[in-house]
Amino acid sequence: MAIAVQRNDSPRRSQQQQQLQRRWEPFTELEQFNEQFERLIDSVWSPTGGGAGAPWIPLGDIEETDDAWTVDLELPSVDRKDINVELRDNELVVTGEIKEKEHKGVVRRRTRRTGEFEYRVALPGRADEEKIEANLHDGVLTVRVPKSDRSRARRIEVKAA
Numbered sequence: 001m002a003i004a005v006q007r008n009d010s011p012r013r014s015q016q017q018q019q020l021q022r023r024w025e026p027f028t029e030l031e032q033f034n035e036q037f038e039r040l041i042d043s044v045w046s047p048t049g050g051g052a053g054a055p056w057i058p059l060g061d062i063e064e065t066d067d068a069w070t071v072d073l074e075l076p077s078v079d080r081k082d083i084n085v086e087l088r089d090n091e092l093v094v095t096g097e098i099k100e101k102e103h104k105g106v107v108r109r110r111t112r113r114t115g116e117f118e119y120r121v122a123l124p125g126r127a128d129e130e131k132i133e134a135n136l137h138d139g140v141l142t143v144r145v146p147k148s149d150r151s152r153a154r155r156i157e158v159k160a161a
Contacts, residue, residue, distance in 0.1 A: 031109060038111065055095070055118040062121060068146045069123055076112070076139035077101070085134045085143055087127060092145060094119040126150055 060073035073094060075083070083096040100114040126148040134143045 035109065035111075055116040056113055058094075058117050058119055060119060066147075068144055069127075071119075071121060071141075071143045071145070073119055073141045073143075074139065075117070075136070075141050078136070078139070078141075080136045083134075083136065083141060085132075085141075087129055087132060087145070090123045090126065092119075092121050092123060092143065094141065094143065 058073045058075055060071060063070045063072075069092075071092060071094075075096070075098065078096060078098045082099065083094065086093045086095075095116070095118045097116045098114050123145060128146040128148045131146045132144065134141065136142075
């Protein structure tokens with residue numbers, strides 16, 4: 001007596017087996033969720049902009065001394081040729097682009113900013129336009145804007161009447 005064995009290779013059963021064989025990787029899913037959430041936060045609430053192809057704003061500090069304003073901007077991996085510094089009236093404008101590095105492997109996570117940036121600051125006084133200096137060192141752009149003689153604070157002696 002022969003027993004016939006019937007194979008059931010239905011497409012539905014095959015898909016179920018493939019799903020069971022695939023390994024669940026919760027950390028990969030968590031990382032993907034985190035990246036999507038960061039993009040959402042950046043596009044909606046980020047003070048640095050950059051949504052929908054718009055230039056983003058680099059982080060920086062502004063310091064004022066008696067004779068100058070100094071602006072330090074974080075521009076990691078930027079080439080000095082890709083930075084433009086201008087003084088328009090009393091507004092300092094720094095624009096440029098951080099170009100994306102060419103990757104040879106698969107990028108698993110990407111959080112560094114690339115693309116065009118723009119930083120603007122209105123200076124509260126007149127600048128000495130001929131003496132402005134801009135230096136890029138270790139990923140920090142330092143722009144020193146000397147004050148004109150008319151903008152410098154002067155101490156006025158108070159006399160007794």
